[in-house]
Amino acid sequence: MTPSDGDRKNIGASGASGDPILDKFFTSLPIAIALLDPRSNKVVWTTSHCADLFECAQDDVKEFLSSELVRSQAQLDDITGKLDAQGTIQSQEMVYSTAAGNHIVAVVDFGYVDHENGKMIAASIQDITERKQAEADMCHDAEADKLMSIISGQLLGIDVAGAISGALRNIGIYFNVDRVSVIPLLGSEESWMKAHWSRFGNESETGGGFGKNPLASVRWIEHQLNEGKSVILNCIADMPEQAKLDRDILENLGVQSLLATPVQSQGNLIGFVCMEAVQIAREWSIREIELLTQFSNVIGSALARQQAESRMRTAINRAEDALRDLEGAQNQLIQVEKMAALGDLVAGIAHETNTPLGSAVTTTSAIKSRTKQLYKAFDEGKIKRSDMNAYFDYTNEGFQILETNLTRAAELIQSFKRVAVDVSHATIQDINIAEYLTDIMRSIRPRTKKFKSILLELDCPDDLEIKTEPGAISQILTNLIMNAYLHGYDNDLSAQGCIRIKVEQVAENVQLTFSDDGKGMSDEVREKLFDPYFTTKRGQGGSGLGMPIIKDLITETLSGDITVSSQPNMGSTFTITFPANLQRSPCMPANQRANGTE
CATH class of the missing domain: 3.30.450.20 (PAS domain)
Structure with a gap:
C-alpha cells in the first residue's frame, strides 16, 4: 500500500x-x-x-x-x-x-x-x-515449468546474452544454490554466452568457482560432457578414482556439490551449464537435473536460432551483392579503362627493358668471342701473361656492363610486377610507403619520360611503414600523375614545370599532398571535378572517369578523404588523408576498380 x-x-x-x-x-x-x-x-x-x-x-x-x-x-x-x-x-x-x-x-x-x-x-x-516457499513446496513442478517457460521466452528475444545472465539469477535463487554459470568451451566462437551468478556477489570479472577454470583441466568431467552426459556430483569426495585430479581441483575451489549439463549445437559440445553448492553439500533432485538439462537445451536452441538468422543475413547480403552486380554497367567501362592503362604500362616496361637487355646480349656476345680467341691461343701454345691480363680486364669490364644492365632490367620488372599485382588484387599489406611510391614512379617512367622538362619529385620519410591497400595507392597516384600531364600541362611535351608528391604522418593518418604548377582550373571545373563523365578533354583522350575513380578509391577502399585547391594559372593541389593502419576489409574488390585517366 x-x-x-x-x-x-x-x-x-x-x-x-x-x-x-x-x-x-x-x-x-x-x-x-x-x-x-x-x-x-x-x-x-x-x-x-x-x-x-x-x-x-x-x-x-x-x-x-x-x-x-x-x-x-x-x-x-x-x-x-x-x-x-x-x-x-x-x-x-x-x-x-x-x-x-x-x-x-x-x-x-x-x-x-x-x-x-x-x-x-x-x-x-x-x-x-x-x-x-509454501507455494513452491505445494506446486514445485508447476512453478519450475513456469520459470523455464519464462526463460525460454526471454531467450527467443534479440538480447540472448542478457537473457542468459538474467536467467542465471532466477535459477540460482529458485534452486537456492551458491553459484550458477554458463561456460563456453575455451576458444569457442560462442564466447558471448559466458555468464555467472553467485549469492556471494561479484567475485571477479570472470566469475568465481568452477566456471573460471578451462574445461580441459578437468578431463573426467570433460569426457562426460563430450558424450552428452550430465555430471551429477552430490558429494565431491565420492567421485571415482579415475577422476582424482578433477576432485582435487574442485576441492581446492571449495566446491561441495556440482551439477553440470552440456550445451550442444548441431550435435557438438560448445559449453556447459553448472550449479555449485559451496557451503554445504546437497543431493541434486531428479527435477533439478531435468530443469538444468532443459535450460541447457534452450540455450542450444537459441544458439541454433542465431546461427540460422546469421545464415539468413548472409543470404540477404549475397542477394544485395547480386543486385549491385546487376548495376555494373559503369564498372565494366571502368574495367576496360583499367585494362587499357595496364596494357600501356606493360608496353612501356617492355620498351624500357629492351635497351638494357639488348646491351646485355651484345656484351655477352663480345665476351664469348674474346673467350674463343683466348682458347685458340691456348691450344696453339701462344698464350702470354699479357694476353691473360688483357682478357681479364676485358671480361671484368664486360661483367660490370652486364651487371648494370641486368640489374636495371630486374628493377624495372620487379617494380612492374609489384605494382601490377597490387592493382589486380585487393589486399591489405604492410608496406614502406617511400619504397612503394618509388616503385610506382619507376613503373610509369616509360609513359612520363617524354615530358623531359617536367620534374617529378618525391618527399617522403624513408622509415614510414603503413598498413593499407597498396593497389589503391598505385591507381590513385598513377591517375593523378597522368591527369597532371594531360590537363595541368595540356599534354605538351615541351612544357616546363614540377610535380611534387609529399607524404607525412599526421597523428594516426597519412597525408599525401600532390601538387603541380600547371595551368590550374576554374571554380566551375573544380566543383564538377569528381562528377562521372565530366571532362575538359572530350575527344582528346579524356573519359571523365579518372577523378571519380580516384575519389572512390580514397573514400571507399582507403577509408580516407580528398580535398582540392586550385586557381587558374596557379596549379592544383590535392590533399589526400587516409589511415596509417587500415583495419577493415575494402568495400569493393580492386578488380572492380579502374586505373585510367580523365
Whole structure:
C-alpha cells in the first residue's frame, strides 16, 4: 500500500509526516515503507520495519536500500514511466538481497508522495518469502515449468546474452544454490554466452568457482560432457578414482556439490551449464537435473536460432551483392579503362627493358668471342701473361656492363610486377610507403619520360611503414600523375614545370599532398571535378572517369578523404588523408576498380 492522496502532504525532511497520528499509523503497519528520491535514486526515509526486513542496522538501512530497492537507472526509468502513466504500481513481485546475504521475495507497491524537496516515490514492501516457499513446496513442478517457460521466452528475444545472465539469477535463487554459470568451451566462437551468478556477489570479472577454470583441466568431467552426459556430483569426495585430479581441483575451489549439463549445437559440445553448492553439500533432485538439462537445451536452441538468422543475413547480403552486380554497367567501362592503362604500362616496361637487355646480349656476345680467341691461343701454345691480363680486364669490364644492365632490367620488372599485382588484387599489406611510391614512379617512367622538362619529385620519410591497400595507392597516384600531364600541362611535351608528391604522418593518418604548377582550373571545373563523365578533354583522350575513380578509391577502399585547391594559372593541389593502419576489409574488390585517366 502507498499513502493516499490525503496523506501526500507535508512529508518533511525529518522523515515524519508532520502529523503524530499518521506517524504512528505508518509505524504500526506490518509492512516496510521507504521514500525514494527519483532524481538521485537515493532512499531518504524508511520505517523501522525496513531495517528488520533487510537485516540491516537502522543507521545503515537508507544507504543499503539506495542500491538494492531500485538497482539501475533503467529500472528507475521504468517505474517512473509507469507511475506517470498509471498513478500507482501495485503488487509487483521483487526478489531482494539482504545485508546478511539472504534473499527475500516481496510484494512492492509504488506511488508518488509530495515532499518538501519535491516529488518522491513511496514504496511499500511486504515480505512474502514464507508464502512463496509454501507455494513452491505445494506446486514445485508447476512453478519450475513456469520459470523455464519464462526463460525460454526471454531467450527467443534479440538480447540472448542478457537473457542468459538474467536467467542465471532466477535459477540460482529458485534452486537456492551458491553459484550458477554458463561456460563456453575455451576458444569457442560462442564466447558471448559466458555468464555467472553467485549469492556471494561479484567475485571477479570472470566469475568465481568452477566456471573460471578451462574445461580441459578437468578431463573426467570433460569426457562426460563430450558424450552428452550430465555430471551429477552430490558429494565431491565420492567421485571415482579415475577422476582424482578433477576432485582435487574442485576441492581446492571449495566446491561441495556440482551439477553440470552440456550445451550442444548441431550435435557438438560448445559449453556447459553448472550449479555449485559451496557451503554445504546437497543431493541434486531428479527435477533439478531435468530443469538444468532443459535450460541447457534452450540455450542450444537459441544458439541454433542465431546461427540460422546469421545464415539468413548472409543470404540477404549475397542477394544485395547480386543486385549491385546487376548495376555494373559503369564498372565494366571502368574495367576496360583499367585494362587499357595496364596494357600501356606493360608496353612501356617492355620498351624500357629492351635497351638494357639488348646491351646485355651484345656484351655477352663480345665476351664469348674474346673467350674463343683466348682458347685458340691456348691450344696453339701462344698464350702470354699479357694476353691473360688483357682478357681479364676485358671480361671484368664486360661483367660490370652486364651487371648494370641486368640489374636495371630486374628493377624495372620487379617494380612492374609489384605494382601490377597490387592493382589486380585487393589486399591489405604492410608496406614502406617511400619504397612503394618509388616503385610506382619507376613503373610509369616509360609513359612520363617524354615530358623531359617536367620534374617529378618525391618527399617522403624513408622509415614510414603503413598498413593499407597498396593497389589503391598505385591507381590513385598513377591517375593523378597522368591527369597532371594531360590537363595541368595540356599534354605538351615541351612544357616546363614540377610535380611534387609529399607524404607525412599526421597523428594516426597519412597525408599525401600532390601538387603541380600547371595551368590550374576554374571554380566551375573544380566543383564538377569528381562528377562521372565530366571532362575538359572530350575527344582528346579524356573519359571523365579518372577523378571519380580516384575519389572512390580514397573514400571507399582507403577509408580516407580528398580535398582540392586550385586557381587558374596557379596549379592544383590535392590533399589526400587516409589511415596509417587500415583495419577493415575494402568495400569493393580492386578488380572492380579502374586505373585510367580523365
